[in-house]
Amino acid sequence: xxxxxxxxGEFAVLSKEHxxxxxxxxxLREADFLKFYRDMAKIRxxxxxxxxxxxxxxxxxxxxxxxxxxxxIGSGHAVGPNDNIFPSxxxxxxxxxxxxxxxxxxxxxxxxxxxxxxxYEKKFHLYAIVLGAQTLHAAGYAMGVNxxxxxxxxxxxxxxxxxxxxxxxxxxxxxxxxxFLMAATKNAPLVFFCQNNQWAIxxxxxxxxxxxxxxxxxxxxxxxxxxxxxxxxxxxxxxxKHMDDxxxxxxxxxxxxxxxxxxxxxxxxxxxxxxxxxxxxYWQARDPIVRFEKFLRSQGIGQDFFxxxxxxxxxxxxxxxxxxxxxxxxxxxxxFDHVYSEPHPLxxxxxxxxxxxxxSLGGHTQANEGDDKVDYGGSR
Amino acid sequence: xxxxxxxxxxxxxxxxxxxxxxxxxxxxxxxxxxxxLGGVFRITEGLLDEFGSERIFNSPIAESxxxxxxxxxAMRGFRxxxxxxxxxxxxxxxxQLVSQLAKLTNRSEGNLKMPVVVRIPYGGGIGAVEHHSESxxxxxxxxxxxxxxxxxxxxxxxxxxxxxxxxNDPVIFMEPKRRYWQxxxxxxxxxxxxxxxxxxxxxxxxxxxxxxxPMVVTSLQAAxxxxxxxxxxxxxxxxxxxxIDFGVVxxxxxxxxxxxxxxxxxxxxxxxxxxAAKIAELCFYYLEAPVLRxxxxxxxxxxxxxxxxxxxxxxxxxxxVDRVMAY
Numbered sequence: 212x213x214x215x216x217x218x219x220g221e222f223a224v225l226s227k228e229h230x231x232x233x234x235x236x237x238x239l240r241e242a243d244f245l246k247f248y249r250d251m252a253k254i255r256x257x258x259x260x261x262x263x264x265x266x267x268x269x270x271x272x273x274x275x276x277x278x279x280x281x282x283x284i285g286s287g288h289a290v291g292p293n294d295n296i297f298p299s300x301x302x303x304x305x306x307x308x309x310x311x312x313x314x315x316x317x318x319x320x321x322x323x324x325x326x327x328x329x330x331y332e333k334k335f336h337l338y339a340i341v342l343g344a345q346t347l348h349a350a351g352y353a354m355g356v357n358x359x360x361x362x363x364x365x366x367x368x369x370x371x372x373x374x375x376x377x378x379x380x381x382x383x384x385x386x387x388x389x390x391f392l393m394a395a396t397k398n399a400p401l402v403f404f405c406q407n408n409q410w411a412i413x414x415x416x417x418x419x420x421x422x423x424x425x426x427x428x429x430x431x432x433x434x435x436x437x438x439x440x441x442x443x444x445x446x447x448x449x450x451x452k453h454m455d456d457x458x459x460x461x462x463x464x465x466x467x468x469x470x471x472x473x474x475x476x477x478x479x480x481x482x483x484x485x486x487x488x489x490x491x492x493y494w495q496a497r498d499p500i501v502r503f504e505k506f507l508r509s510q511g512i513g514q515d516f517f518x519x520x521x522x523x524x525x526x527x528x529x530x531x532x533x534x535x536x537x538x539x540x541x542x543x544x545x546x547f548d549h550v551y552s553e554p555h556p557l558x559x560x561x562x563x564x565x566x567x568x569x570x571s572l573g574g575h576t577q578a579n580e581g582d583d584k585v586d587y588g589g590s591r
Numbered sequence: 592x593x594x595x596x597x598x599x600x601x602x603x604x605x606x607x608x609x610x611x612x613x614x615x616x617x618x619x620x621x622x623x624x625x626x627x628l629g630g631v632f633r634i635t636e637g638l639l640d641e642f643g644s645e646r647i648f649n650s651p652i653a654e655s656x657x658x659x660x661x662x663x664x665a666m667r668g669f670r671x672x673x674x675x676x677x678x679x680x681x682x683x684x685x686x687q688l689v690s691q692l693a694k695l696t697n698r699s700e701g702n703l704k705m706p707v708v709v710r711i712p713y714g715g716g717i718g719a720v721e722h723h724s725e726s727x728x729x730x731x732x733x734x735x736x737x738x739x740x741x742x743x744x745x746x747x748x749x750x751x752x753x754x755x756x757x758x759n760d761p762v763i764f765m766e767p768k769r770r771y772w773q774x775x776x777x778x779x780x781x782x783x784x785x786x787x788x789x790x791x792x793x794x795x796x797x798x799x800x801x802x803x804x805p806m807v808v809t810s811l812q813a814a815x816x817x818x819x820x821x822x823x824x825x826x827x828x829x830x831x832x833x834x835i836d837f838g839v840v841x842x843x844x845x846x847x848x849x850x851x852x853x854x855x856x857x858x859x860x861x862x863x864x865x866x867a868a869k870i871a872e873l874c875f876y877y878l879e880a881p882v883l884r885x886x887x888x889x890x891x892x893x894x895x896x897x898x899x900x901x902x903x904x905x906x907x908x909x910x911x912v913d914r915v916m917a918y
Binding site: 324325326327328329330331336337341344346347348349350351352353354355356358359385386389390392393396545548549550551552553555556557558 | 651
């Protein structure tokens with residue numbers, strides 16, 4: 212396992228083989244370290260606020276990523292500006308490393324929409340709810356990058372790679388095995404980033420695999436490595452190395468980030484029913500944020516910085532809360548307008564009927580005025 | 592039409608695919624055995640020589656991956672045409688079809704277009720082993736976000752495959768495999784109809800038969816028999832199963848007052864269920880008889896020695912025609 216920071220935040224390169232990764236840490240400057248910390252603390256604060264909003268009935272559900280900030284912020288910052296990210300549904304940390312508006316995620320879990328953000332804008336694709344499905348989309352996308360010849364030219368501003376995120380539970384899905392196969396046989400520039408948080412709702416990782424997950428790709432031709440997922444620096448370095456390699460035409464790679472889901476699977480879950488508090492305490496002692504704070508303090512970063520981060524987090528939380536309360540309810544058009552990208556008579560008919568029906572009840576909807584009138588014949 | 596050529600449905604599909612690939616370099620063709628072999632039905636024969644292995648390639652035998660990577664390629668700006676080798680092999684791709692391909696435009700509020708065509712040879716009548724003769728079209732027609740079409744003749748095969756590829760929405764393209772070798776004239780200049788329009792393929796006055804895909808020929812045979820018995824049948828080729836062009840059926844039924852709907856699939860919760868319900872509603876005062884349906888039975892597709900009993904033929908259609916005429 213690649214680890215550079217131990218749980219006390221002490222830096223060491225434990226193995227000569229890990230030198231190929233350590234070089235990427237040496238390229239980092241203090242500003243990068245501070246950014247990593249700031250983002251981890253920010254997403255933790257956001258996560259806690261979102262959980263509170265759910266508890267207050269402001270959201271249908273929340274999926275906390277608490278404990279996984281090292282894996283997400285480290286890997287997210289290693290993804291280049293031309294690269295595309297295909298997340299699962301818990302990648303809030305990865306999202307902020309690429310400037311995704313966190314309210315997009317809040318809206319989805321509040322039930323305002325199904326995501327709805329433009330995947331091309333930040334190259335951060337929609338959250339995928341059906342486990343593993345997005346890994347095939349990532350494989351197809353990466354095949355397309357290959358077909359366009361945007362791999363291995365040696366020009367880092369031209370070449371592209373793709374990264375897809377999934378958890379230990381998802382590895383049991385057939386789609387992920389098929390994605391390994393497609394990526395390997397097509398030499399696609401795709402990094403598979405598995406966050407092994409050790410629990411798939413109530414099922415321990417042993418339910419999903421008999422071999423270490425980083426070895427899961429080998430039989431398909433996808434080599435892998437395990438990294439300490441609670442070490443933000445190791446996650447950054449390993450992801451950077453293999454994204455660079457993929458961009459340079461070396462094909463797919465699997466990274467297993469060993470981490471721990473400190474919180475519940477979702478706000479509907481009760482982990483006390485299936486795991487010991489000792490186990491949680493063990494992992495809390497290995498918290499990625501605490502560990503990195505120790506490292507930063509050892510590097511001479513003073514209390515002022517941590518105070519600033521705390522204040523920024525509180526401000527973000529207040530903004531998220533305020534913006535959530537101010538979110539407008541969706542109108543009925545949202546339900547119909549994007550089912551197809553080209554006109555579809557059945558959808559048009561049903562939309563017009565519902566709009567007319569709602570208006571007949573007293574105009575409570577926010578239907579657009581002036582659209583074509585239709586006859587209301589036909590079944591609903 | 593000034594510029595016509597006689598082709599089988601198989602050759603017309605091949606010509607249509609070739610034309611689409613020539614017209615747009617973003618069109619990619621892949622699936623099991625489609626490259627050198629040209630597919631088990633040779634629909635893609637010769638395309639590898641013309642377009643090379645980056646435009647047409649064999650997929651591993653992994654249907655979910657075929658559709659899932661088609662989605663990713665579409666996200667990247669390609670227009671993938673994926674082949675599922677046989678109807679009964681499409682189910683491993685079900686999630687990618689109904690939860691991913693069908694929903695991504697909606698989930699992204701229109702930011703993602705999904706110009707993906709999934710070609711599926713379907714239906715029975717070729718004496719095949721199990722899982723090679725099914726008619727799964729209703730699953731896809733029931734799925735919001737998918738479009739579903741089925742050509743019945745070479746001219747439609749040639750044009751509809753091109754129109755499907757041009758669509759920015761996903762199209763499930765159901766190919767009537769037992770009619771692949773049926774020949775007909777193909778007009779090369781322009782399509783007669785849009786992708787989602789129904790067509791009157793034989794005019795008549797007494798009974799309307801609406802069908803699609805492999806059953807259109809059977810319906811025309813029934814109309815010929817009826818003619819000799821003094822009954823005039825209007826045959827409609829529905830062509831598009833989602834959306835359905837009800838207008839053409841409504842106009843016909845207003846004239847004939849009698850409707851028989853035919854397909855190979857079992858009739859329970861089927862395309863004919865939808866048409867029957869809609870016509871009952873829109874043509875209530877015009878109907879001289881209940882809408883009748885002629886289909887396969889609601890059993891697993893039988894062994895080859897039994898398929899003649901399973902598949903609706905002209906006699907079974909005539910039995911329904913006799914019943915609606917006797918009302």
